[in-house]
Amino acid sequence: MLVPEEEVLRRLPQVDALARDPAIESLLARIGRGFGVHLLRETLDELRGELRSGALDPAALALRLAGLPAELERRAAVMQEPSLRSVINASGVVVHTNLGRALLSPAALRAVVRAGGAFSNLEFDLEAGERGSRLVHLERALGALFPGSAGLAVNNNAAVMLLALNTLARGREVVVSRGELVEIGGSFRIPEILERSGAVLREVGTTNRTRLDDYARAIHPGTGALLKVHPSNYRILGFTEETALAELAGLARERGLPLLMDQGSGNLLDLGRFGVGEPPVASLLGDGADLVLFSGDKLLGGPQAGLAVGSPSIVAEMRRNPLSRALRLDKMSIAALEATLLEYVRGTALAEVPVLRMIAADADTIAARAARVAARIRAALPPPAEIEELPSGSVVGGGAWPLGRLPTTVVAVRRTGLGAASIERRLRAQVPPIIARVEDARVLLDLRTVLVDEEAALIAGIVAALAAG
Numbered sequence: 001m002l003v004p005e006e007e008v009l010r011r012l013p014q015v016d017a018l019a020r021d022p023a024i025e026s027l028l029a030r031i032g033r034g035f036g037v038h039l040l041r042e043t044l045d046e047l048r049g050e051l052r053s054g055a056l057d058p059a060a061l062a063l064r065l066a067g068l069p070a071e072l073e074r075r076a077a078v079m080q081e082p083s084l085r086s087v088i089n090a091s092g093v094v095v096h097t098n099l100g101r102a103l104l105s106p107a108a109l110r111a112v113v114r115a116g117g118a119f120s121n122l123e124f125d126l127e128a129g130e131r132g133s134r135l136v137h138l139e140r141a142l143g144a145l146f147p148g149s150a151g152l153a154v155n156n157n158a159a160v161m162l163l164a165l166n167t168l169a170r171g172r173e174v175v176v177s178r179g180e181l182v183e184i185g186g187s188f189r190i191p192e193i194l195e196r197s198g199a200v201l202r203e204v205g206t207t208n209r210t211r212l213d214d215y216a217r218a219i220h221p222g223t224g225a226l227l228k229v230h231p232s233n234y235r236i237l238g239f240t241e242e243t244a245l246a247e248l249a250g251l252a253r254e255r256g257l258p259l260l261m262d263q264g265s266g267n268l269l270d271l272g273r274f275g276v277g278e279p280p281v282a283s284l285l286g287d288g289a290d291l292v293l294f295s296g297d298k299l300l301g302g303p304q305a306g307l308a309v310g311s312p313s314i315v316a317e318m319r320r321n322p323l324s325r326a327l328r329l330d331k332m333s334i335a336a337l338e339a340t341l342l343e344y345v346r347g348t349a350l351a352e353v354p355v356l357r358m359i360a361a362d363a364d365t366i367a368a369r370a371a372r373v374a375a376r377i378r379a380a381l382p383p384p385a386e387i388e389e390l391p392s393g394s395v396v397g398g399g400a401w402p403l404g405r406l407p408t409t410v411v412a413v414r415r416t417g418l419g420a421a422s423i424e425r426r427l428r429a430q431v432p433p434i435i436a437r438v439e440d441a442r443v444l445l446d447l448r449t450v451l452v453d454e455e456a457a458l459i460a461g462i463v464a465a466l467a468a469g
Contacts, residue, residue, distance in 0.1 A: 011061060012047060015040055023069040031076045039075045043068065087433045088454050088461070092408060092446030094358045095398030099435060101297040101304070102398075103354035103451075105343055108302060108336040115335035122331045135319065137334050141341035142309060145268065149285060150315035153307045153337060154327035157295040158193055160306030161262060163327055164291060165197035167318045168258050169224025173202040177210035179242070180229035190229060190262075199224060209241040212251060219255050226252050228289075229262045230279065249288025258314060261289035265400040266300030266307070268344055274360050276401050281309060290314060296333075298398040301353035302340035303333045354451075359396065359406065361448055367409040369447040373459060374411045380463045384416035394448045410444040415466050423465060430461035 018024055018040060019033075028036035047064060050056035056064070064071075089099050104112070114120075125132035135152050142151035154160050165174060174194055181190050181203065194201045202223070204214040215226060228248055245261060252259035267278040278299060284292045291314050296305030306327075308315060318324060329337070343349040350356050370389045377387045390412050393405030413423060420438045427434040427443070436445050450458055 011058060012044060012051070013065070015044065018044075018068065021069070024072065027069055027072055027076070035079075036072065036076070039072050039079070043071060043075065085432065087435050088458050089449045090434055090436045090445035090447070090458065092392070092394035092410065092437065092444075092448055093397035094355055094394065094406075094449055095298050095396060095400065096435075096449075097398060102301045104303065104336055105301065105340060105352045105354065107343060107352065108339040111335035111339035112332045115331045120331060120335075122334070133319075134328065134331070134334055137338050138341065141338060141345050142307075144345045145341065146282060146285060146309050149309050150312040151307060151309040152315055152319055152324070153296065153305045153329055153334070154324065155306065155329055155333070156304055157262070157264060157266075157293060157306040159327040160293050160308045161190075161193055161260075162197050163318055163321060163323050164260055164293060164308055164314075165194060165199045165225070165227075166323055167321045168260070168314065169200075170198035172199060172224030173218075173220075173222050174199045174225050174227050175202045175204055175215055175218045175223060176227040176229065177205045177214070177243070178203045179205065179207050179210055180227075180231065182229055182231065210243055211241060212243045212247050215243065215248060216251055219251075219257065223255075223257060226257055226259045227262065228259070230264055245284060245287040245289060249290075252290070253288070258290045258311070259288065261292045263292050263294040264298070265398065266294040266296055266298045266302075267400070268300060269349065269356070271299075271356075271359060275404055275406055276359060276396055277404065278396075278400050285310060295398075296337055296340075299355060299359075299396070299400055300340065301349070301355035303336040305329055305333055305337050358394075358448055363407040363409070366447050369452075369455070370409040370411050373445075373447065373455060376459050377411070377413070377462055377466075380459070381466055385466045386414040386416075388412050390442075390444070392444060392446065394446055406448065408446055408448050410446045411462075412442040412444050413462060413466060414442055418466070426465035427461060430464060432457060432461070434458060434461045434465075 095101050123134050191201050202218050204218045249259050261284050265278050267280050281292050291310035293308050296302040343352045374387050374389050389409050392408050392410040394408045420441050420443050423443045424438050436443050
């Protein structure tokens with residue numbers, strides 16, 4: 001005979017009664033009564049749901065209630081651990097969006113600590129003794145890097161595009177090639193950003209071919225700007241044609257229109273010698289762009305930010321736009337961005353900015369590291385574990401140089417009776433979690449994106465994952 005649901009639920013004690021249990025009362029005194037009662041209610045709600053579904057019988061309920069103090073202790077420990085955790089990136093993706101993108105340089109980290117741990121002159125002019133602008137802290141570095149240009153920064157590249165389009169073309173048309181209407185991270189699309197800015201999209205050309213004449217024919221008195229988008233995260237191959245930025249700049253000047261260039265990746269250096277063909281910001285300004293828009297946390301190697309560099313009059317107009325306040329950077333991001341830009345000013349970026357250091361890492365050096373790591377794992381793990389070093393390719397990531405590969409050597413791990421998916425899952429369960437990639441039924445670990453001081457934890461995590469029963 002089925003027991004009515006109401007009768008089943010009556011077997012659950014009330015919160016107040018449980019809170020008077022000596023073991024639970026002692027726990028509440030240690031972790032805080034409000035927090036503890038919240039966990040208690042949450043646990044009882046789960047038990048109630050299991051009772052209603054029939055997943056919990058009276059005997060099992062009695063066991064669960066007997067173990068309630070230990071369960072609450074475990075939940076309290078989990079709740080008080082930070083959700084945002086450090087991981088070891090052994091994927092070989094240098095700018096990994098899901099893993100937080102760029103690592104900050106030591107100077108940038110020190111700047112963040114200073115900005116967060118003390119009062120600062122964020123918006124205070126020390127000379128005049130009155131309110132100032134937070135953007136002034138970036139002017140010195142941007143002025144040195146881009147002479148004759150002005151710059152500003154907001155909270156990401158989509159935001160700086162929104163601000164630029166809203167400032168220059170609200171209620172007017174923006175002419176852009178159909179082949180450049182890209183989707184960026186998080187399902188944000190260029191047409192949607194255009195729409196939200198108040199500008200009107202005017203598509204020209206076709207997906208694979210857009211000529212200068214296509215832009216010229218689209219311009220009319222209601223045109224507000226021309227926009228070119230660098231295809232950072234895709235390539236169209238085969239029968240293609242693209243209008244060069246310098247050509248488009250000539251047309252923009254002739255028609256008296258601003259030309260915006262969304263460079264995206266934030267590359268400030270010529271990285272061609274390392275196999276990365278992303279155009280530097282300065283070269284795009286040199287080709288005639290009035291404003292170049294780019295990210296701070298990709299190849300630039302700084303915090304999340306969106307920067308605009310170019311025409312001083314356009315930048316001044318963007319600063320006056322009320323949207324700039326809604327999109328502004330916080331003090332710690334400004335501190336980290338300034339410190340990162342100063343690495344470029346000093347000429348130390350390749351050595352000090354982790355993203356650039358990983359891209360520039362010598363293939364032979366990575367191979368030597370892989371051999372060292374593989375040897376230590378083999379020494380700790382006899383068969384059935386199989387550890388080998390294989391030639392492979394790292395990727396830049398973050399939407400930059402999508403077809404390019406940086407030569408590397410990976411440590412490939414296998415174990416008889418344990419599939420690659422299981423090993424990958426076990427690596428993610430380590431402390432710290434290890435993020436690898438799976439190819440050809442092997443788990444691959446790329447030392448290019450593993451910091452030298454993470455090697456010991458990487459080896460220990462791999463050994464634990466492969467040795468576990």
